[in-house]
Amino acid sequence: MNIGKYVKPSSVEEAWALLKGNEGAAIIGGGAWLRRGGRKLELAIDLFETGLDTIRTEDGRLEIGAMATYRQLETAPDILDFCDGLIARSIRDIVGVQMRNIFTVGGTVAGRFGFSHLNCALLALEARVEFHEAGLISLEDHLDGKGPRQDILTKVVVDGSAARGSFQAVHQSRNDFATLAVAVVRNVDRTTIAVGARPGRARLAESAMAHLVGSIPDGKEEILTARAGELAAEEINFGDDQRASAEYRRMICPVLVERALKEVLK
Ligand SMILES: Cc1cc2nc3c(=O)[nH]c(=O)nc-3n(C[C@H](O)[C@H](O)[C@H](O)COP(=O)(O)OP(=O)(O)OC[C@H]3O[C@@H](n4cnc5c(N)ncnc54)[C@H](O)[C@@H]3O)c2cc1C
Known part of the structure; x- marks a missing residue:
């Protein structure tokens, strides 16, 4: 990263006045990701002193x-x-x-x-x-x-009172990016399922979520969670990268979804 001018405004309004309409300016959060690239910034606007850390x-x-x-x-x-x-x-x-x-x-x-x-x-x-x-x-x-x-x-x-949650991920090695990630949240009669590291941006598995609407009758958990896992794998688009093929991701998706659902339905 190559920085022309570095500023630390003391309010968001001040930061916005510097950023607005200025294509050569960029906001800096931790700067850890920006630092990896060779990007040239005419103006780096660090938000550290804006009080946004609560x-x-x-x-x-x-x-x-x-x-x-x-x-x-x-x-x-x-x-x-x-x-x-x-x-x-x-x-x-x-x-x-x-x-x-x-x-x-x-x-x-x-x-x-x-x-x-x-x-x-x-x-x-x-x-x-x-x-x-x-x-x-x-x-x-x-x-x-x-x-x-x-x-x-x-x-x-x-918002709200999200009741139960589970996060599951598969990694090739401990410090590597995930090969696939799944997050599940269960409220009274609604379940949300997000699939990330596909490797594209995280997506909601809408059909799998629809399959789990309403209360889940005792004894039906296993059959419903297995089907939800299959639906998620069918509806989400997976891609290839150096960590895994789309096919591999499609295969492990139901496993992670089921694992997460079992945890939130316990
Ligand atoms: C070595 C390394 C390993 C990592 N491994 C993982 C991993 O395994 N899993 C994982 O999930 N993540 C991983 N990350 C990513 C990390 O979790 C963060 O998501 C990433 O570093 C971005 O956070 P930052 O504060 O450094 O952002 P920055 O580098 O400061 O900014 C990133 C982008 O967001 C913009 N930006 C920053 N703040 C704002 C704001 N408030 N408003 C508007 N734009 C803004 C910047 O202009 C820039 O374009 C890794 C990062 C690094 C450097």
């Missing part, structure tokens, strides 16, 4: 500031107590703690990374993302590329 619960609504780090996610009581600690579980094994002290929620969500564990977990939680200019939009729309191109992501919002 995590709080209000009226059952979880709000995570864009500058909250992964380390905050894995230690904040509000996150650990929420939905079986799904968010914390999704990120706690990513590389080392030094890097997790740097990675930010905003950099991850804004980056729309296909490999991202966090984006997969937040999609299963039907999170919404707030941009300074564009306001609140669904994470699903944002990951589909319907979000703004140049804006400042200020926070992630998760």
